Amino acid sequence: MKKAIYWFRKNLRIHDNPSLNSAIKENDELLFVYIMDYKIFNPINSDTEKIGKFREKFLIESILNLKKDLNKINIKLMILEGNILEIFDDLKKYSTTVYGTKEVGTYEEREEKILYDNDFNLNLFEDQNLFESKKLPYQVEELPLIFTHFRKKVEKLVVIRDVEKFDPTIQSKNDYLSPFTIQLEYLMIDTNLNSSYPFVGxxxxxxxxxxxxxxxxxxxxKYKETRNGLIGTEYSSKFSAYLCLGCISPVMIYQEVKRYEKEIKKNSSTYWLIFELLWREFFRYVYLKAKNKIFLKEGINGNIFSKNFNNDLKLFEKWKRxxxxxxxxxxxxxxxxETGFMSNRGRQNVASYLINNLDLNWVWGASFFEKHLIDYDVTSNWCNWMYIAGVGNNTRNWVFNPERQSELHDKKGIYRSMWLKKKGQLNIDLGLKKY
Ligand SMILES: Cc1cc2nc3c(=O)[nH]c(=O)nc-3n(C[C@H](O)[C@H](O)[C@H](O)COP(=O)(O)OP(=O)(O)OC[C@H]3O[C@@H](n4cnc5c(N)ncnc54)[C@H](O)[C@@H]3O)c2cc1C
Known part of the structure; x- marks a missing residue:
């Protein structure tokens, strides 16, 4: 009987999951595991908690949702916590063949290396990409610095695969006992009524x-017209946290948008959503080319605008609070x-402010985002920060003027009143839609 371990990582889903489908196709029985490794959440350890509560809540919801769905088809998902090598050393009593998703990021790749170095037969698939790296119309080392160059070539040459259907006909090893098993509990945290991201993982x-x-x-x-909004659930797709944990795949979104364009309407907004997915994709390749440079103050391109990047803790505290x-x-x-989320417009502004107005080290800002964002994604976060710091994939110096920006995007001051809780302005009807 062919047996293997199926290792869920940042692909917490059943549908459109190529690594899962391959594991099922190529084996007779699978042992399903998820490994909770809190150490990777706050590597810089700038605060006492390891991971922001909203990010942790969404992650736990996503894992438990998966566990429940697998349970319905008689598959037990074992949730384990501890040192990755010790965990797999124990699991190897069952099998040394492991299937999972190929991740980007230092800690994620280190986990993979540990398994390769210890003679596990590791089968990794690029489940989280819009297209597999073998379809990239460049050698990774030749990836262009500028997104537009990447996008134009990809749009012309790359065909995105179809959504893969899930075939649940697999025997699951449900009685394996691991000493690393934990009981994961939901985190009960009230959702702020003004949250733009009240979604459950x-x-x-x-x-x-x-x-x-x-x-x-x-x-x-109307995505293209609303995407710079600040208030409510509807100004943008809010797919980000689902994408970063792999609750939905970028291919699923892409193909669904294409179907929408065919059956209902195609316009610049429907295109723009795919355009943004290509940014996400681009940054994943930027990492593959530059690796750990994306976490360094000089970034991938050097400090070409000679910014200060000072380490002033007091100023940083003010920004954080x-x-x-x-x-x-x-x-x-x-x-x-208060919510674990911030709009794209907000992120650009607070990052620019930290870098250009407070002259602070952008790496600190990126680490703070890493901890708190519900939708924290290694490459989207660090590469966007590099971009605004001027050490990344840009040749233009991006400086946002917050006064001008608030005139443009918060003309009546509603957004500022909402979060700064100014007296007399709180009970404004925001017309927020329920999601
Ligand atoms: C400083 C900074 C840090 C950021 N950190 C993250 C992060 O940790 N995780 C994250 O997913 N996004 C990050 N972004 C990108 C962007 O702000 C979020 O993806 C977006 O706000 C999430 O909301 P949405 O899903 O409604 O996006 P939409 O506007 O609806 O976009 C659809 C999807 O496209 C992708 N996308 C959109 N904009 C970008 C972008 N600029 N870069 C890469 N992908 C993009 C996301 O997957 C998003 O879910 C960051 C942006 C900045 C300026």
């Missing part, structure tokens, strides 16, 4: 969100603290 909710944003509300049709005195910046930082 997990594949079912991710798929629902996809259905709602496209087919039900049709909000995708939303106490800089600049209302637009402070409101965004409070939103992050």
């Amino acid at each position: 997990g594949e079912n909710n991710g798929l629902n969100r996809l259905k709602n944003y496209l087919w039900k509300s049709k909000n995708i049709e 939303g106490e800089t005195g600049q209302e637009f910046i402070d409101a965004n930082m409070k939103e992050l603290k």
Whole structure:
């Protein structure tokens, strides 16, 4: 009998999961595991907690949702915690063949190396990509610095695969006893009523969100006009946290948008969502080319605008707490603290403020985001920060003027009032839609 371990990583889903399908096809029985490794969550350890509570909550919801769904088809997902080598040393009593998703990131790749170095037969698949690296129309080393060059060639040459159907006909090893097993409990945290990200983690909710944003509300049709919004669930897709944990696949989103374009409407907004998915994809390849340089102050391109990147803890504390005195910046930082989410427009502004107004080290800002963002994604986070710091994939110096930005995007001050809790302005009807 052919037996293997199926290792769920940042692909917490059943549908459109190539590594899972291959493991099922190539084996008679599988042992399903997820490994909770808190150490990787806050490597810089700048704060006492290891991971922000909203990020942790969403992660736990996603794992437990998967466990529940697998359970329905008689598959037991073992949730384990501990040192990766010790865990696999124990699991090897069952099998030394392991299937999983290929991840990007230092800690993620280190885990893979540990298994390779210890003679596990590791089968990794690029489940998290829009397209597999073998389809990249460049050698990774020749990836262009500028996104537009990448995008144009990819749009012309790369065919995105179809969504893969899940075939549940596999025998699951449900009685394996591991000393590393833990009972994962939901984190009970109240959701802030003003949160733009009140969503619950997990594949079912991710798929629902996809259905709602496209087919039900049709909000995708105006995405390009609304995507710089700040308030509510509907100004942008809110797919990010589902994507970063692999609750939904980028291919699933891509193919669903294509179907929408064919059956309902195709316009610049539907295109723009795919355009943004290509940014995500680009940054994954930037990492594969530059590896750990994306975490360094000089980035991948050097400090070409000679920024200061000072280490001033007091100023950094003010930025973190939303106490800089600049209302637009402070409101965004409070939103992050109270919800675990911040809009793209907000992220650009607070990053630019830290770098250009406070002259601080951008690596600190990126680490703070890493800890708190519900949708923290290694490459999207660090490469976007590099971009704004001017040490990444850009030749232009991006400096956002927060006064001008708040005039443009928060003309009536509603967003600032919402998070700075100014007296007399709280009970404004925001017309927020329920998701
Ligand atoms: C400083 C900074 C840090 C960021 N950190 C992260 C992060 O940790 N995780 C993360 O997913 N995104 C990050 N982003 C990108 C972007 O802000 C978020 O993807 C977006 O706000 C999430 O909301 P949404 O899903 O509604 O996005 P939408 O606007 O609806 O976009 C759809 C999807 O496209 C992708 N996308 C959109 N914009 C970008 C972008 N600029 N770069 C890469 N992918 C993009 C995301 O997967 C997103 O879910 C960061 C941006 C900045 C400026």
